[in-house]
Amino acid sequence: MGQPMELHDIDLNLLVVFQELLQQRRVSAVATALGTSQPAISNALARLRKVLGDELFLRTSKGMVPTPFAEALAEPIANALGAIHHTLNQMSVFDPASSTRAFTVAMTDIGEISFLPVLMRKLALIAPGVTISTVRNQSDTLRADMEHGQVDLAIGFLPDLKGGFFQRRLFRQRYVCLFRADHPLAGAGMTSKTFSDAEHVSIVAEGTGHGMVDTVIQRAGIRRNVRLRVPHFVAVGHILQTTDLIAVVPHAYAMSTLAPFGLISAPCPIKIPDITITVLWHARNHRDPGNQWLRQTMFETFAP
Structure with a gap:
């Protein structure tokens, strides 16, 4: 980039455009968000490219993709703009007792x-x-x-x-096995074999990390007999209440369902890492x- 850059070399508004492009990835969307025209945004990007000596964003079928240099700038610029915004509004306060936010x-x-x-x-x-x-x-x-x-x-x-x-971090959670109180396994105890032989409901909560439960069980060499897969936990208590299915769930969820649905929990015979x-x-x-x-x-x- 040549000689060191001074703050007076760059217009703060260009950094605002840069941050919006990182988020929106389309010139038209940035123009709408900032209340200006697409040519104005294109012009601002051209000026920013010249000042910083990098393409910053490349046009693709999926929108404007940031270059490695732009990605490296993303967090520092976001923090800097956040700090400026905070300083300009430092007298603002939040009163929970009167707020309608x-x-x-x-x-x-x-x-x-x-x-x-x-x-x-x-x-x-x-x-x-x-x-x-x-x-x-x-x-x-x-x-x-x-x-x-x-x-x-x-x-x-x-x-x-x-x-x-x-x-x-709020707290850590362990996983437990959950099933109805009069389940055949209730008095027999949970072993690797009974766990493997039982019929399971598997909860696939996409994007949350809970999918690692299946991975850990597979790596332990245990093949689960999964009869039902659901995308969330909300119906699991109702399902377990009236079937012989069992589920592997976080401890907090188990504690909230024991009394309402007549369920009991047991330690998992497979060591599943705690979650944070x-x-x-x-x-x-x-x-x-x-x-x-x-x-x-x-x-x-x-x-x-």
Whole structure:
């Protein structure tokens, strides 16, 4: 790039265009988001390419793809713009008692069962005007939704979300076997053989990391007799209640279903690694007062 660059060499608006192109990947979408024309965005990109000495984005059938240099700039620029935004708005505060803000939180159906009853009782006391909407935390769309500000927080087992995100651990979870209280295995105990011989319901929660359960069991040389596969946990309690199927589930989910569905749990005869449940947020929301309040509320309520 030649001589060192000075701040007066670059227009801050060009960095805003750069960040939007990283997120939107299409000139037309960036123009809409910034309230300007496509030629204006193209002109800004041309100026930015000249200043930085790199193509930055390459046109493909799937939109504008960032070059390695642009990818290397992505996180530092996002952090810098976030810091500037925070500084310009540092007098803004978030008052939960009077706020009517609507937050969107990504979580699985297990998360809804585990977190929402307690969280909503607490919000009724400390933030009666705040509303919560939940969406599924599938990593293929979640990254873009959080980058664009459509999702404020994500909670769960999400090992695929790394670059550009902050995270904090809430707690660890072990997996257990779950089945009805009068199941034939209830008195016999769970061994590798009885586990293998039993009929299973397998939960394929895409994008959450829970798919590693099947991988671990296969690597242990155990062949499960899977009679049913479902994409979520919400119906598992109902299914186990009236069948001889068994399921491998996180401990928190098992504890929430034992009494309502007449189920019991047992340790898995296969060693399955514990999972870490985390709260994740995008760098763009790191200094947002409302986001800070919500995630701190989650930590205080659910972390050990």
